[in-house]
Amino acid sequence: MSFKRIWALFKARNYEFFRDRAGFGWNILFPFLIVAGFGVIFSSDSGSDYKLGVFSVKENQAGLESLDLPGRLKTYQHIKIIPFETRDEALDKLAHHKIDLLLENAGPELKYWVNDSSPKGYVLEKMVRESMVPEEWFASKVIRQEVRGEGIRYIDWLFPGILGMNIMFSALFGVGYVIVRYRRIGVLKRLKATPVTAFEYLTAQLVSRVLIMLISSSVVWLGCDLLFSFRMHGSYLDVLAVFFSGTLCLVSLGLVLACRGTNEELTNGIINFISWPMMFLSEVWFSIEGASGFVQQAAKLLPLTHFLNAARKIINDGATFSDVSSEVAILLIMSFVFLTIGSILFSWTK
Amino acid sequence: MTGNPNVIEVRNLEKHYNGYTAVDGISLAIAKGSCFGLLGPNGAGKTTTVEMMENIIPPDRGVILYKGGERDRTFNQEIGIQFQHTELLAFLTVEETLKTFAAFYHKHLPVEEVLTLCMLDNIRKNMNHKISGGQRQRLLLGLALLNDPELLFLDEPSTGLDPQARKHIWEIILDINKKGKTIILTTHYMEEAENLCDTIAIMDKGRIIEQGSPKSLIKTHCQEEGCPKNLESVFLKLTGKYLRE
Numbered sequence A: 001m002s003f004k005r006i007w008a009l010f011k012a013r014n015y016e017f018f019r020d021r022a023g024f025g026w027n028i029l030f031p032f033l034i035v036a037g038f039g040v041i042f043s044s045d046s047g048s049d050y051k052l053g054v055f056s057v058k059e060n061q062a063g064l065e066s067l068d069l070p071g072r073l074k075t076y077q078h079i080k081i082i083p084f085e086t087r088d089e090a091l092d093k094l095a096h097h098k099i100d101l102l103l104e105n106a107g108p109e110l111k112y113w114v115n116d117s118s119p120k121g122y123v124l125e126k127m128v129r130e131s132m133v134p135e136e137w138f139a140s141k142v143i144r145q146e147v148r149g150e151g152i153r154y155i156d157w158l159f160p161g162i163l164g165m166n167i168m169f170s171a172l173f174g175v176g177y178v179i180v181r182y183r184r185i186g187v188l189k190r191l192k193a194t195p196v197t198a199f200e201y202l203t204a205q206l207v208s209r210v211l212i213m214l215i216s217s218s219v220v221w222l223g224c225d226l227l228f229s230f231r232m233h234g235s236y237l238d239v240l241a242v243f244f245s246g247t248l249c250l251v252s253l254g255l256v257l258a259c260r261g262t263n264e265e266l267t268n269g270i271i272n273f274i275s276w277p278m279m280f281l282s283e284v285w286f287s288i289e290g291a292s293g294f295v296q297q298a299a300k301l302l303p304l305t306h307f308l309n310a311a312r313k314i315i316n317d318g319a320t321f322s323d324v325s326s327e328v329a330i331l332l333i334m335s336f337v338f339l340t341i342g343s344i345l346f347s348w349t350k
Numbered sequence B: 001m002t003g004n005p006n007v008i009e010v011r012n013l014e015k016h017y018n019g020y021t022a023v024d025g026i027s028l029a030i031a032k033g034s035c036f037g038l039l040g041p042n043g044a045g046k047t048t049t050v051e052m053m054e055n056i057i058p059p060d061r062g063v064i065l066y067k068g069g070e071r072d073r074t075f076n077q078e079i080g081i082q083f084q085h086t087e088l089l090a091f092l093t094v095e096e097t098l099k100t101f102a103a104f105y106h107k108h109l110p111v112e113e114v115l116t117l118c119m120l121d122n123i124r125k126n127m128n129h130k131i132s133g134g135q136r137q138r139l140l141l142g143l144a145l146l147n148d149p150e151l152l153f154l155d156e157p158s159t160g161l162d163p164q165a166r167k168h169i170w171e172i173i174l175d176i177n178k179k180g181k182t183i184i185l186t187t188h189y190m191e192e193a194e195n196l197c198d199t200i201a202i203m204d205k206g207r208i209i210e211q212g213s214p215k216s217l218i219k220t221h222c223q224e225e226g227c228p229k230n231l232e233s234v235f236l237k238l239t240g241k242y243l244r245e
Helices: A003-019 A023-041 A072-073 A087-094 A119-130 A152-185 A187-192 A196-230 A234-257 A264-281 A293-300 A303-317 A322-343 B044-052 B096-104 B111-117 B133-146 B163-178 B190-196 B215-223 B231-239
Strands: A050-055 A077-084 A099-102 A112-114 B005-015 B020-030 B033-038 B061-066 B081-083 B152-156 B184-185 B197-202 B206-213
Touching: A003 A196, A003 B096, A003 B111, A023 A087, A023 A196, A050 A087, A050 A119, A050 B005, A072 A112, A077 B096, A087 A099, A087 A112, A112 A119, A112 B096, A112 B163, A152 A187, A152 A196, A152 A264, A152 A303, A196 A322, A234 A264, A234 A303, A234 A322, A234 B163, A264 A293, A264 B044, B005 B044, B005 B184, B020 B044, B020 B184, B020 B197, B033 B044, B033 B190, B044 B152, B044 B184, B081 B133, B081 B206, B096 B111, B096 B133, B096 B152, B111 B133, B133 B163, B152 B231, B163 B190, B184 B190, B190 B231, B197 B215, B197 B231, B206 B215, B206 B231, B215 B231
Parallel strands: A050 A077, A050 A099, B033 B184, B033 B197, B081 B152, B152 B184
Antiparallel strands: A099 A112, B005 B020, B005 B061, B197 B206
């Protein structure tokens, strides 16, 4: 093994990445845009509100007070009332899940429509009915208790997921896809004609990509932090260790995908086939808490799951490195397995 | 191994792809310091033969000896290759590409010398994806020469070059050959083979159908009246005039 050759290949790959302005810019811009977009969308919590349609409401009939709705219903939080002029218009929105439940604004009798296939409609129906029951009825039957503490904003929970997703795509496409392309156009064949070994080449690609991803993730973190003031509860050093092991694991997975193919379109399909389920099962966007046991077990086989679990524990909950040591160990073991498979199967030529 | 007159020797080399025989029992011995030309129509098996000798693809059968022994780790340190189709890292400059490749070898020529030799001085700061086809060929030749190789494989080195650039490449090849380096050249330009090579093998359908010096081949195969006394006549006579591929 020659460190001189690894260093030369490492430098060459870094030049390639940083000088390809379109690719480099997109790597930085993409996660930033996603976080910014979700920040705007969820800033008003409109995504999680229950949408209650009311008809018929005249254009000049302003304010909740003038509507014929149960008094308590008007006071409930997280219900957004959406007025409609006609019933047909409102029913169309209900049928298309644009609203969760529809109420008629017509006197003391409460008449409502609900879409049977809407889970939020089902819950909202219970809330509407509950609003008709006098509050005193609950007084002796239910005891309310509060959990005190700082809540985690959705954007704080989402942020590690977006960074992890960006690293996953960058690792799989930036390593897997690029190596397959290099093989097809003969770059790898030219390297095979030199004293460079497969181990030296793969090591240089791995180290270069891990470094690039850590740098670009730091830039995205700084940029997003300036805009949204993320709450970081743990240690930056611990997060760095988690991001390092997560990136290493995902880049190693990219090397496995790149070890033989020459067909970029097939590789593209395989990477999408792996990355899209990983994105959802590993809880980038939403929790799979409550999903079937099989789904939860399948999620544990995915490196991104352990990566995001560890990152969120530190960022959102203030966990220490020892709290996430099992996730980090799994990521390192997976990295070793992927690297071994990738090195054994690696081919320079078609 | 010492004293072996042949730099590279192949015996009964075979390569098959899904039932198709690309190379069918070739045997060759290439003497040190020679310029050996491998000619043949498209699909004759030239590139496959050369790539097996270069250690790029493994043979299905046969033996390849370098300096009388098995090819070991020093083989890649001592050979230079210019492939027929090779892309380079797009966002590296010409100079950076040469420096990167220079780092792969224990010993190499100064990058400045290679830049001058291959007339790359004035484009040294150009990115690889912005250089012309001819400049690219010169850079690929520069990469092949970088480690001052004992054995140089050139697969159609002057394809796509204008006459001036081609003449320049020929001068470089002749100069290297004069320094005692061994060259294995494949080309479709008969004039190129006639000018550069001291030994020529003509391949067809995976086999060597004729071998000798350009002069001896012309003498043997162009005896009829009216037959132009050149290598192209020999080539067409041996491989036929029908279109391949």
